Amino acid sequence: MDAAHIRNFSIIAHIDHGKTTLSDRLLHRTGTISTREMEDQLLDSMDLERERGITIKAHPVTMLYRAKNGEDYELNLIDTPGHVDFTYEVSRSLSACEGALLIVDAAQGVEAQTVANVHLAMKQNLTIIPVINKIDLPHADVALAKQQLEDILAIPAETAIPASAKEGIGIEEILEAIVERIPPPKPTGQGSLQALAFDSYFDTYKGVVTHVRVFNGELKPGMNIKLLHSGKNYEVKEVGSFNPKPYTRPRLELGETGFMTANIKSAAEVKMGDTITDARNPAPQLPGFKEIHPMVFSGIYPINTADYEHLKQNMAKLQLNDSAFVYQAETSVALGFGFRCGFLGLLHMEIVQERLRREYGMDIIATYPSVVYRVTMTDQTVKEIDNPAFLPEPNYIEKIEEPMVKAFIICPNEYIGDMMALVSEKRGTLDHTETLDTKRVMLHNLVPLGEILIDFHDRIKSITRGYGSMDYEHAGYQASEMVKLDMLVNGESVDAFSCIVHRSKAEGRGRALALKLKEVIPRQQYQVKIQAAIGGKIIASESVSALRKDVTAKCYGGDITRKRKLLEKQKEGKKRMKSVGSVNIPQEAFIEVLKT
Amino acid sequence: MLDSCDGRVGGLYVHVPFCAQKCIYCAFYSEASSGELIQRYVRALIRELELVAPALKPRTIFFGGGTPSLLNLRQWSEILSAMDRLNLLGAEEFTVECNPATVSLDKARLLREHGVNRLSLGVQSLDASLLDRLGRVHTRDMVFRSFEILRRAGFDNLNLDLMFAIPGQTLEVWRQTLREALALGSEHLSSYEVIYEEDTPLFQQLQAGRFDRDEDLACAMYEELVERAASAGLCQYEIANFARNEKGASPKSPHSLPTRACRHNVNYWRGGSFHGLGPSATEYIGGVRTRNWANTQRYCEQLEQGKRALESREELAPFARAGETAAFGLRMVAGWPFEDFQRTTGHDLRREWASDMETLVRRGWGERSRESFRLSPTGLRFADAAAELFLR
Ligand SMILES: Nc1nc2c(ncn2[C@@H]2O[C@H](COP(=O)(O)OP(=O)(O)OP(=O)(O)O)[C@@H](O)[C@H]2O)c(=O)[nH]1
Ligand code: SF4
Ligand SMILES: [Mg+2]
Numbered sequence: 001m002d003a004a005h006i007r008n009f010s011i012i013a014h015i016d017h018g019k020t021t022l023s024d025r026l027l028h029r030t031g032t033i034s035t036r037e038m039e040d041q042l043l044d045s046m047d048l049e050r051e052r053g054i055t056i057k058a059h060p061v062t063m064l065y066r067a068k069n070g071e072d073y074e075l076n077l078i079d080t081p082g083h084v085d086f087t088y089e090v091s092r093s094l095s096a097c098e099g100a101l102l103i104v105d106a107a108q109g110v111e112a113q114t115v116a117n118v119h120l121a122m123k124q125n126l127t128i129i130p131v132i133n134k135i136d137l138p139h140a141d142v143a144l145a146k147q148q149l150e151d152i153l154a155i156p157a158e159t160a161i162p163a164s165a166k167e168g169i170g171i172e173e174i175l176e177a178i179v180e181r182i183p184p185p186k187p188t189g190q191g192s193l194q195a196l197a198f199d200s201y202f203d204t205y206k207g208v209v210t211h212v213r214v215f216n217g218e219l220k221p222g223m224n225i226k227l228l229h230s231g232k233n234y235e236v237k238e239v240g241s242f243n244p245k246p247y248t249r250p251r252l253e254l255g256e257t258g259f260m261t262a263n264i265k266s267a268a269e270v271k272m273g274d275t276i277t278d279a280r281n282p283a284p285q286l287p288g289f290k291e292i293h294p295m296v297f298s299g300i301y302p303i304n305t306a307d308y309e310h311l312k313q314n315m316a317k318l319q320l321n322d323s324a325f326v327y328q329a330e331t332s333v334a335l336g337f338g339f340r341c342g343f344l345g346l347l348h349m350e351i352v353q354e355r356l357r358r359e360y361g362m363d364i365i366a367t368y369p370s371v372v373y374r375v376t377m378t379d380q381t382v383k384e385i386d387n388p389a390f391l392p393e394p395n396y397i398e399k400i401e402e403p404m405v406k407a408f409i410i411c412p413n414e415y416i417g418d419m420m421a422l423v424s425e426k427r428g429t430l431d432h433t434e435t436l437d438t439k440r441v442m443l444h445n446l447v448p449l450g451e452i453l454i455d456f457h458d459r460i461k462s463i464t465r466g467y468g469s470m471d472y473e474h475a476g477y478q479a480s481e482m483v484k485l486d487m488l489v490n491g492e493s494v495d496a497f498s499c500i501v502h503r504s505k506a507e508g509r510g511r512a513l514a515l516k517l518k519e520v521i522p523r524q525q526y527q528v529k530i531q532a533a534i535g536g537k538i539i540a541s542e543s544v545s546a547l548r549k550d551v552t553a554k555c556y557g558g559d560i561t562r563k564r565k566l567l568e569k570q571k572e573g574k575k576r577m578k579s580v581g582s583v584n585i586p587q588e589a590f591i592e593v594l595k596t
Numbered sequence: 597m598l599d600s601c602d603g604r605v606g607g608l609y610v611h612v613p614f615c616a617q618k619c620i621y622c623a624f625y626s627e628a629s630s631g632e633l634i635q636r637y638v639r640a641l642i643r644e645l646e647l648v649a650p651a652l653k654p655r656t657i658f659f660g661g662g663t664p665s666l667l668n669l670r671q672w673s674e675i676l677s678a679m680d681r682l683n684l685l686g687a688e689e690f691t692v693e694c695n696p697a698t699v700s701l702d703k704a705r706l707l708r709e710h711g712v713n714r715l716s717l718g719v720q721s722l723d724a725s726l727l728d729r730l731g732r733v734h735t736r737d738m739v740f741r742s743f744e745i746l747r748r749a750g751f752d753n754l755n756l757d758l759m760f761a762i763p764g765q766t767l768e769v770w771r772q773t774l775r776e777a778l779a780l781g782s783e784h785l786s787s788y789e790v791i792y793e794e795d796t797p798l799f800q801q802l803q804a805g806r807f808d809r810d811e812d813l814a815c816a817m818y819e820e821l822v823e824r825a826a827s828a829g830l831c832q833y834e835i836a837n838f839a840r841n842e843k844g845a846s847p848k849s850p851h852s853l854p855t856r857a858c859r860h861n862v863n864y865w866r867g868g869s870f871h872g873l874g875p876s877a878t879e880y881i882g883g884v885r886t887r888n889w890a891n892t893q894r895y896c897e898q899l900e901q902g903k904r905a906l907e908s909r910e911e912l913a914p915f916a917r918a919g920e921t922a923a924f925g926l927r928m929v930a931g932w933p934f935e936d937f938q939r940t941t942g943h944d945l946r947r948e949w950a951s952d953m954e955t956l957v958r959r960g961w962g963e964r965s966r967e968s969f970r971l972s973p974t975g976l977r978f979a980d981a982a983a984e985l986f987l988r
Contacts, residue, residue, distance in 0.1 A: 523811070525959070525978060548815040549977030554788040554836045555927060556660075557609060557864040558878040561885060561910060564920050567984045574984075 003255040013103035014111035015082030022165035030063040062241035076257035085345030096213035099127040099182030106140035111469035130160040185255025190283040193217035202320030208264040220251035224279035234262035294342025297386035299367035301338030314360040388498040401477040411468035426451040523547040604653040607870030611877040623793035625876035625890040626662035640899035649682040656860035665694035676710040697734035699742035704749035716755040755784035761814035778828040788836035867921035919988030931970020
């Protein structure tokens, strides 16, 4: 397709405002999928996405659309995730586009990720088409949403298109606006191919399938290409697009979006944001994007130590499709051999763990998540610590710094007080307040990352009955009084339960953890003592009393088979517990500790 | 082992699948009776006896249920004379389970005349409100009365079944039941903790949170039981079984069974063979376990066509079977004499289970001598956990 008839755009919004549902509509309306294939949230193809009703990975699709002017256009859409953990997916997707559809839920209005994502789009100079979605809802307030666009985001209200992805209202207008308002791709003026690698997944037969956007020249099978970052050359095997399934095309031309395979065996060879160019006549690097770094770390261990190698293989496989996930081998006194893993956030962590459990059938336990602390030793060396087990003894430490984030909260005026209380409970400080409109404010805060990980977002949601939202960006390190909290089971420290906490919170957490462990550790044939300690000093103590007998049931000839099967099942169950010292700790204990 | 020297099976279990009313904790296969079906069952059972008779020379017989005593005089005499004709009578131990509500002197005499020499009374509790709570059809008075009748009919080997840790049962109520039951002076006592079997009303009540389980109370009741039984001269020989050791009979070894131990049940725990007849009955012959249909209608249909009514069959690999035999044998206070185990299973506890025995000894749950391994009194309380260890 000639560039004048190509439009590239992402769909961005706050979580749940209807990006995926609108994408489905566009696919349907353009005939990319038939009525028969139509199902809700079609693009959320991963089981986990469907189950949780959220988008985790960006999904590109190519559509053909005959506009009112009678001409045919190739529209390349990228549906993006809304959750904060996956902001990097949004910025990558945006870098492949000239425009963005900004969806705003008419009943919720502009929320934190709406603001964050609009800023991302503006930074890249993209044309923004605002869509006020869900106008079918009884409490939809289109006028207010439009007002917020103007006031908060400086987007002219009259450019917004009212729509309902659910009812199919406004779809035509949106498609026309895409054609009319979003500029067609322009060549960069270089002499040869420049394509941006903005995503990838792994295919067992084809190797790495790289998502590309051609910015200059064209990409076709048989070409010799160079990846500028690694400097490696490859021969292109296939190029194509998605509908939403991958299909091959003879070439990808200037301005087009799709995929490329080139027998690339390892995902590590293709750095996201890299430029693909002609091997014989290389063109310069495209802007690309910032590298992402994991923010949250946790240990993942096989329940059954014999599964270590198997887990390692599966982690490698998972990483092929999720380059944001990192891991390296580590050992734990309590849990044996496992891996220290890095994630973008807590949701990302949960998703990786769940995929390992479900898609790869691994029995795993995960340790309490930690952020990366910066520890300055008395000899002035600086260590980065992401595992409580490696925190040096206090007398060697001069200071500990913790990562901070600038967190902004948007909420209705009446919740300002509650939000401020929450921020201070989380050891944050309010920097300033910004009035958004007559009803809502934006609070700018500085909060330790470690504090917002666990339940900050949920608390905001529940306090504001769903009308508050939060987003954050990283804001360097700050010195803080952190201590290591140890949990002991029958006198043995279980490193998997250890964490680094602020001194002011250590005791409360120690007590809560001890109590929780008491609940989830089943009674055993001897007493189990649970203690929380800071630097050797016991601050909380609980015990699980000893079980004094099994059920002394009768058992005759006809009961034997059933009883044996029951015992076999129990035996199997115990294999899936971790024994620490002589205490069997069930998997739930590790999961519950994460929730405490 | 009850296999007769001529290779014929020495144990016979017969299931009578009828009860006057279903108790709320009961997961046995039984249903409220209809006269016609009982009659049909009796005919089918006789057919089944005929089918297995050639391979059977019973040394112990056990009629369980259900409620065998629910069969009337005529039905009993039909069954017993068929057994006579088939040369199945004359067992050393012949037990019939009775419900205290269905005992009569005539019936007791008839059984006795045909060689039944042991009766087991399903008492469960002597507390009126608990009997009611459990859905038992009999009263406490009926227990005393029927015990008396059975003695009068000449039975000198009687068992009482008692249950503890019944929801609502206090320690005091349990003591009182034990006191009264032991005062009757039966030769044998079976006493076990309530089990919550799925698909029973009691289980559903537990699920619905109508009451809580109190493990410490159950434990106190068990301790009470062991203590009281001992002082009443009943010797524990299995987790839930106690029997009198009659004077004059000098035990051969310190671990041998009390004279009034139920030998039919001992055969189960020792991995011995037995035939199982009647709906839902299990049998175990030559390492193969089969089970009859738990459906009286279907059971009768099959037998009317001259076939056994087998629903399922299980044959474990030899090592797994030995593990099972090891596990269940440990329920007995005498544990496993190594020689006996080897003779029964072809495997040696001292070799393949050495580390498991050691684990238990270290925990204080097991006692190992040159000849045998057995659970300690503490170990007996954790017989399930121990059994789990021995499974293969
Ligand atoms: N009433 C109404 N509901 C809608 C409309 N559009 C989407 N929804 C509902 O809003 C919910 C979220 O829709 P999604 O399309 O998954 O939202 P999303 O923005 O893709 O969500 P994330 O990918 O998790 O950020 C679903 O329950 C949709 O059915 C609409 O126009 N009207
Ligand atoms: S009498 Fe025995 S078999 Fe019948 S329902 Fe009650 S407990 Fe079950
Ligand atoms: Mg979505």
